[in-house]
Amino acid sequence: MLGxxxxxxxxxxxxxxxxxxxDLTNKYSAMTLTYYQMLAGFIFFLPFVIIEGKTWRMPTMTSASALIYLSVGCSIVAFLLYNLGLRKLSASISVSLMNLVPVLGLIFSILILHERVSTVQILGGVIVIIGVILSSIQKG
Incomplete structure (x- = not known):
């Protein structure tokens, strides 16, 4: 229940x-918004980094590469593109499109990692895609 x-x-x-x-995308550039979002996240999470400081180890090349990828690709670039998208799309369509994240994760896991997927996963992905399409259709 808590979950x-x-x-x-x-x-x-x-x-x-x-x-x-x-509302802010009409006043400020996407780059400015992304900068302040990243700064706020840094400030908010800094106390947690200090608390966990005792368990830290020197990162390996693999973990450092993953950290850079997650920082730049999955945070900075993703928020920048999302902020740019909010200028063109309504908030409701933007939220609806976020439902495609697990579907794209599944597709890339097949293409890049050559993972096997079940029929249920494919069916779930199709249902999500249909739901996103139906929720994005503009009435007019």
Whole structure:
């Protein structure tokens, strides 16, 4: 039950984030918004880094590469592109498109990692894609 409550809370927070950011994209550039989002995240998470400082070890080349990839690709570039997208799309469509993340993860796991997927996973992906398409159709 706690996991469900956290998941619902995350959805509510994400909706507020979209509406707040949507208004700010008209005032500031995507680069400026991304900079301040990354700065706020750094400041918020810094105390947790200090708490965990005792368990740190010297990173290997593999872990350092993964950290750089996650920092640049999955955080900076992703938020920059999302902020750019909010200028062109409504917040509701932006949130709807976020449902494609696990589907794209599944597709890339097949293409890059050559993983096997089950029929249920494929069916779930198709349902998500249909849901995103239906929710993105503009009435008019």
């Amino acid at each position: 469900n409550i956290i998941l619902i809370g995350a959805g509510i927070v994400w909706a507020f984030y979209n509406f707040i950011t949507r």
